[in-house]
Amino acid sequence: MKRITLSEIQEDNLKKRHLIYFETYIYPLLVDIYTKEKDNQEFKNFLSYLKSHYKLIAIGSPNDLHRFRDKIKIKFPEIFIKLFGIEGLSEKENSEIIDKDLRNKLLKVFNYDGFCKNINKIDLYRNRSRLDRHNKSGWNAYALIDEIGMKVCPYCEINYILLYKDENGKTRPTLDHFYDKAKHPYFAVSLFNLIPSCYTCNSSFKGSRDFSIETHLHPYLDDIEGKGKFTLVNSDNGKFDIAKLLTCEYSFEFKGVGDVIDKRVENSLTIFHIRELYKEVKTHIDELINQHFIYNEKYIEQLAGLSIFSGEEEIRMILTGKVNIHTGKSIVSDERILSKLMKDVENELGLTYGKM
Numbered sequence: 001m002k003r004i005t006l007s008e009i010q011e012d013n014l015k016k017r018h019l020i021y022f023e024t025y026i027y028p029l030l031v032d033i034y035t036k037e038k039d040n041q042e043f044k045n046f047l048s049y050l051k052s053h054y055k056l057i058a059i060g061s062p063n064d065l066h067r068f069r070d071k072i073k074i075k076f077p078e079i080f081i082k083l084f085g086i087e088g089l090s091e092k093e094n095s096e097i098i099d100k101d102l103r104n105k106l107l108k109v110f111n112y113d114g115f116c117k118n119i120n121k122i123d124l125y126r127n128r129s130r131l132d133r134h135n136k137s138g139w140n141a142y143a144l145i146d147e148i149g150m151k152v153c154p155y156c157e158i159n160y161i162l163l164y165k166d167e168n169g170k171t172r173p174t175l176d177h178f179y180d181k182a183k184h185p186y187f188a189v190s191l192f193n194l195i196p197s198c199y200t201c202n203s204s205f206k207g208s209r210d211f212s213i214e215t216h217l218h219p220y221l222d223d224i225e226g227k228g229k230f231t232l233v234n235s236d237n238g239k240f241d242i243a244k245l246l247t248c249e250y251s252f253e254f255k256g257v258g259d260v261i262d263k264r265v266e267n268s269l270t271i272f273h274i275r276e277l278y279k280e281v282k283t284h285i286d287e288l289i290n291q292h293f294i295y296n297e298k299y300i301e302q303l304a305g306l307s308i309f310s311g312e313e314e315i316r317m318i319l320t321g322k323v324n325i326h327t328g329k330s331i332v333s334d335e336r337i338l339s340k341l342m343k344d345v346e347n348e349l350g351l352t353y354g355k356m
């Protein structure tokens with residue numbers, strides 16, 4: 001789990017462009033449905049509440065969205081039950097309580113599919129003066145992912161999430177709705193509810209499960225770094241014995257700070273099957289172990305003496321993929337898969353800082 005970090009300029013730009021999109025395409029639909037609603041007073045009140053909080057819905061922080069969700073539960077209990085069902089009831093029982101029409105009505109307003117498509121020409125023309133001022137290329141899912149610039153899935157750090165577009169084809173990462181869009185249709189196009197992520201994490205594992213910042217790590221708030229580390233295990237007592245590395249099979253596990261794994265970390269590790277999938281990509285760790293034995297202290301000393309490198313530190317940085325050998329420039333960790341796992345194992349093997 002890797003945190004999505006944005007610079008201040010990036011965040012300002014994202015918010016500015018997203019709010020213009022929201023005010024141009026979403027807000028008018030909200031006003032329209034509010035004006036037309038005559039029969040259901042609670043729903044009309046609810047729409048009015050959404051209308052008066054549209055900025056928060058559009059660009060509010062994950063914490064803002066969390067508090068907003070809680071307020072809806074208190075202020076509009078009947079609507080909340082129609083959207084969520086009742087806690088403790090089975091899926092089947094809740095399927096009779098949940099109002100699918102209500103969900104769909106809201107999903108038409110908070111039109112995520114529209115955000116994923118290119119803005120059509122008529123709308124662009126109609127709103128040209130507004131869009132051109134801030135946003136020459138239009139704003140949609142592609143532009144959002146491009147602006148965020150994340151290349152590795154923040155949930156698993158296994159898969160690349162690449163954005164590519166030319167006249168012959170295009171691809172983009174999926175956008176996961178941290179708060180599920182069926183249950184929270186009003187967050188379907190909320191900036192900080194849209195998480196660029198890989199298909200496996202978004203669709204195969206998370207699906208429509210109800211996440212919250214109280215139950216799972218949020219990629220805009222949390223990083224697994226500092227909450228524990230992956231550690232190698234190759235003995236019966238659950239410890240790592242470096243001397244046995246060449247003769248015994250090894251595995252690895254995640255240890256929390258003080259050997260206690262935070263519940264949100266555990267939930268995220270479990271739902272995305274991190275432990276199981278990391279075992280499937282063990283070849284990356286095998287390579288590190290090979291390096292540990294081949295590029296031992298003596299060999300690194302010899303290489304450092306060749307005057308090609310500035311010193312042992314540079315050699316270790318190159319070996320662990322942190323510096324590009326051709327350019328001498330740092331490789332950004334956002335562009336490296338498995339960076340947390342690799343970093344923890346590198347430290348355990350002493351490849352980066354320690355000695356063999």
Ligand SMILES: [Zn+2]
Binds near residue numbers: 154157
């Ligand atoms: Zn993923």
